[in-house]
Amino acid sequence: MCGIVGLFLKQPKLEPELGAMLSDMLVVMNDRGPDSAGFAVYGDGERGRVKLTISGTSEAALREAIAGLARAVGESLSVTLRHTHAVISLSAINEQKARRWIAARADIGLVGAGKRMELYKEVGLPERLAQQFRLAEMAGSHGIGHTRMATESAVTTRGAHPFSTGLDQCLVHNGSLSNHNGVRRVLQHEGLSFETENDTEVAAGYLSWKIREGASLKEALTQSLVDLDGFYTFVVGTESGFAVLRDPIACKPAVMAETDDYVAFGSEYRALAMLPGIDKAHIFEPAPATVYAWERG
Structure with a gap:
């Protein structure tokens, strides 16, 4: 229905x-x-930046993953945590590097990406x-x-x-x-x-x-x-x-x-x-x- x-x-x-x-x-x-x-x-949205919405099993798992992602892309990340999701704002030049890092993880997933869009489900x-x-x-x-x-x-x-x-x-x-x-x-x-x-x-x-x-x-x-x-x-x-x-x-x-x-x-x-x-x-x-x-x- x-x-x-x-x-x-x-x-x-x-x-x-x-x-x-x-x-x-x-x-x-x-x-x-x-x-x-x-x-x-x-x-x-911010010029030159992209938002990645990720999902995880818990807030603790998300915090650990976000710390690892920041190290992987080599920049400080702007993060908003909401329940089982997090919206991460990072430089657009690091988007593909971030996507590859997220794809390699079994405990988190990429829900959506964009300059302005935040997606929760x-x-x-x-x-x-x-x-x-x-x-x-x-x-x-x-x-x-x-x-x-x-x-x-x-x-x-x-x-x-x-x-x-x-x-x-x-x-x-x-x-x-x-x-x-x-x-x-x-x-x-x-x-x-x-x-x-x-x-x-x-x-x-x-x-x-x-x-x-x-x-x-x-x-x-x-x-x-x-x-x-x-x-x-x-x-x-x-x-x-x-x-x-x-x-x-x-x-x-x-x-x-x-x-x-x-x-x-x-x-x-x-x-x-x-x-x-x-x-x-x-x-x-x-x-x-x-x-x-x-x-x-």
Whole structure:
């Protein structure tokens, strides 16, 4: 079943409230996906630096790994610890060295990377995870979230959404892809690798591959209507905004609200009901096979 939420703030003055608003939206979707949850928040970035979000088994394990990573890359790291995850800011010139060091470790994993994106996901009730990761404290311009009811792969941290396969890019998905194994083989031939059996990771990898080949996000999503079979709703986060796409049948529920201050997405209207000004918002159901995208200039 799963639940998806997304929030894009048009007005910078609202950025300190992003986490609190997104947290309320995510918690409402608790019963649509009680086995795991995750979210991505796009906050401040620094020129010449990259954020790596890593996950570990405990805070102690993370602290030990971070100390080792600092020695490996030869620089002081800016670190934010949240529950089982840590966001590490380091010089962009050391990104690949850091990635290789993390990949060689069995006790930690790379969850996401980007100039602005921080990505958190874990097994457990969405309401509890929002509290443990302190989502309500976070600020930013936009974010997306997901509550998962697993149907096609294991309930694990790696199998939770969002999936990130490109810098500042992540994807959440409600539905099921029927041809993901075939698409996976094509993408593996193109040099992509996968950590899970989740069909959503394949969809995320597909978009990253198309963008790497020169397509815009809108072009990649439009082509996915041809290349990805099944029923699905995608919400994609990027450095500058977010996008929504439903398959041509559009059997999965989806509703959107737009005001002068924000654009919001929810699998159900109740995820939007507490937003400020919702009574005056333009409420609509996104049309099938249509890409909706919002970006800041």
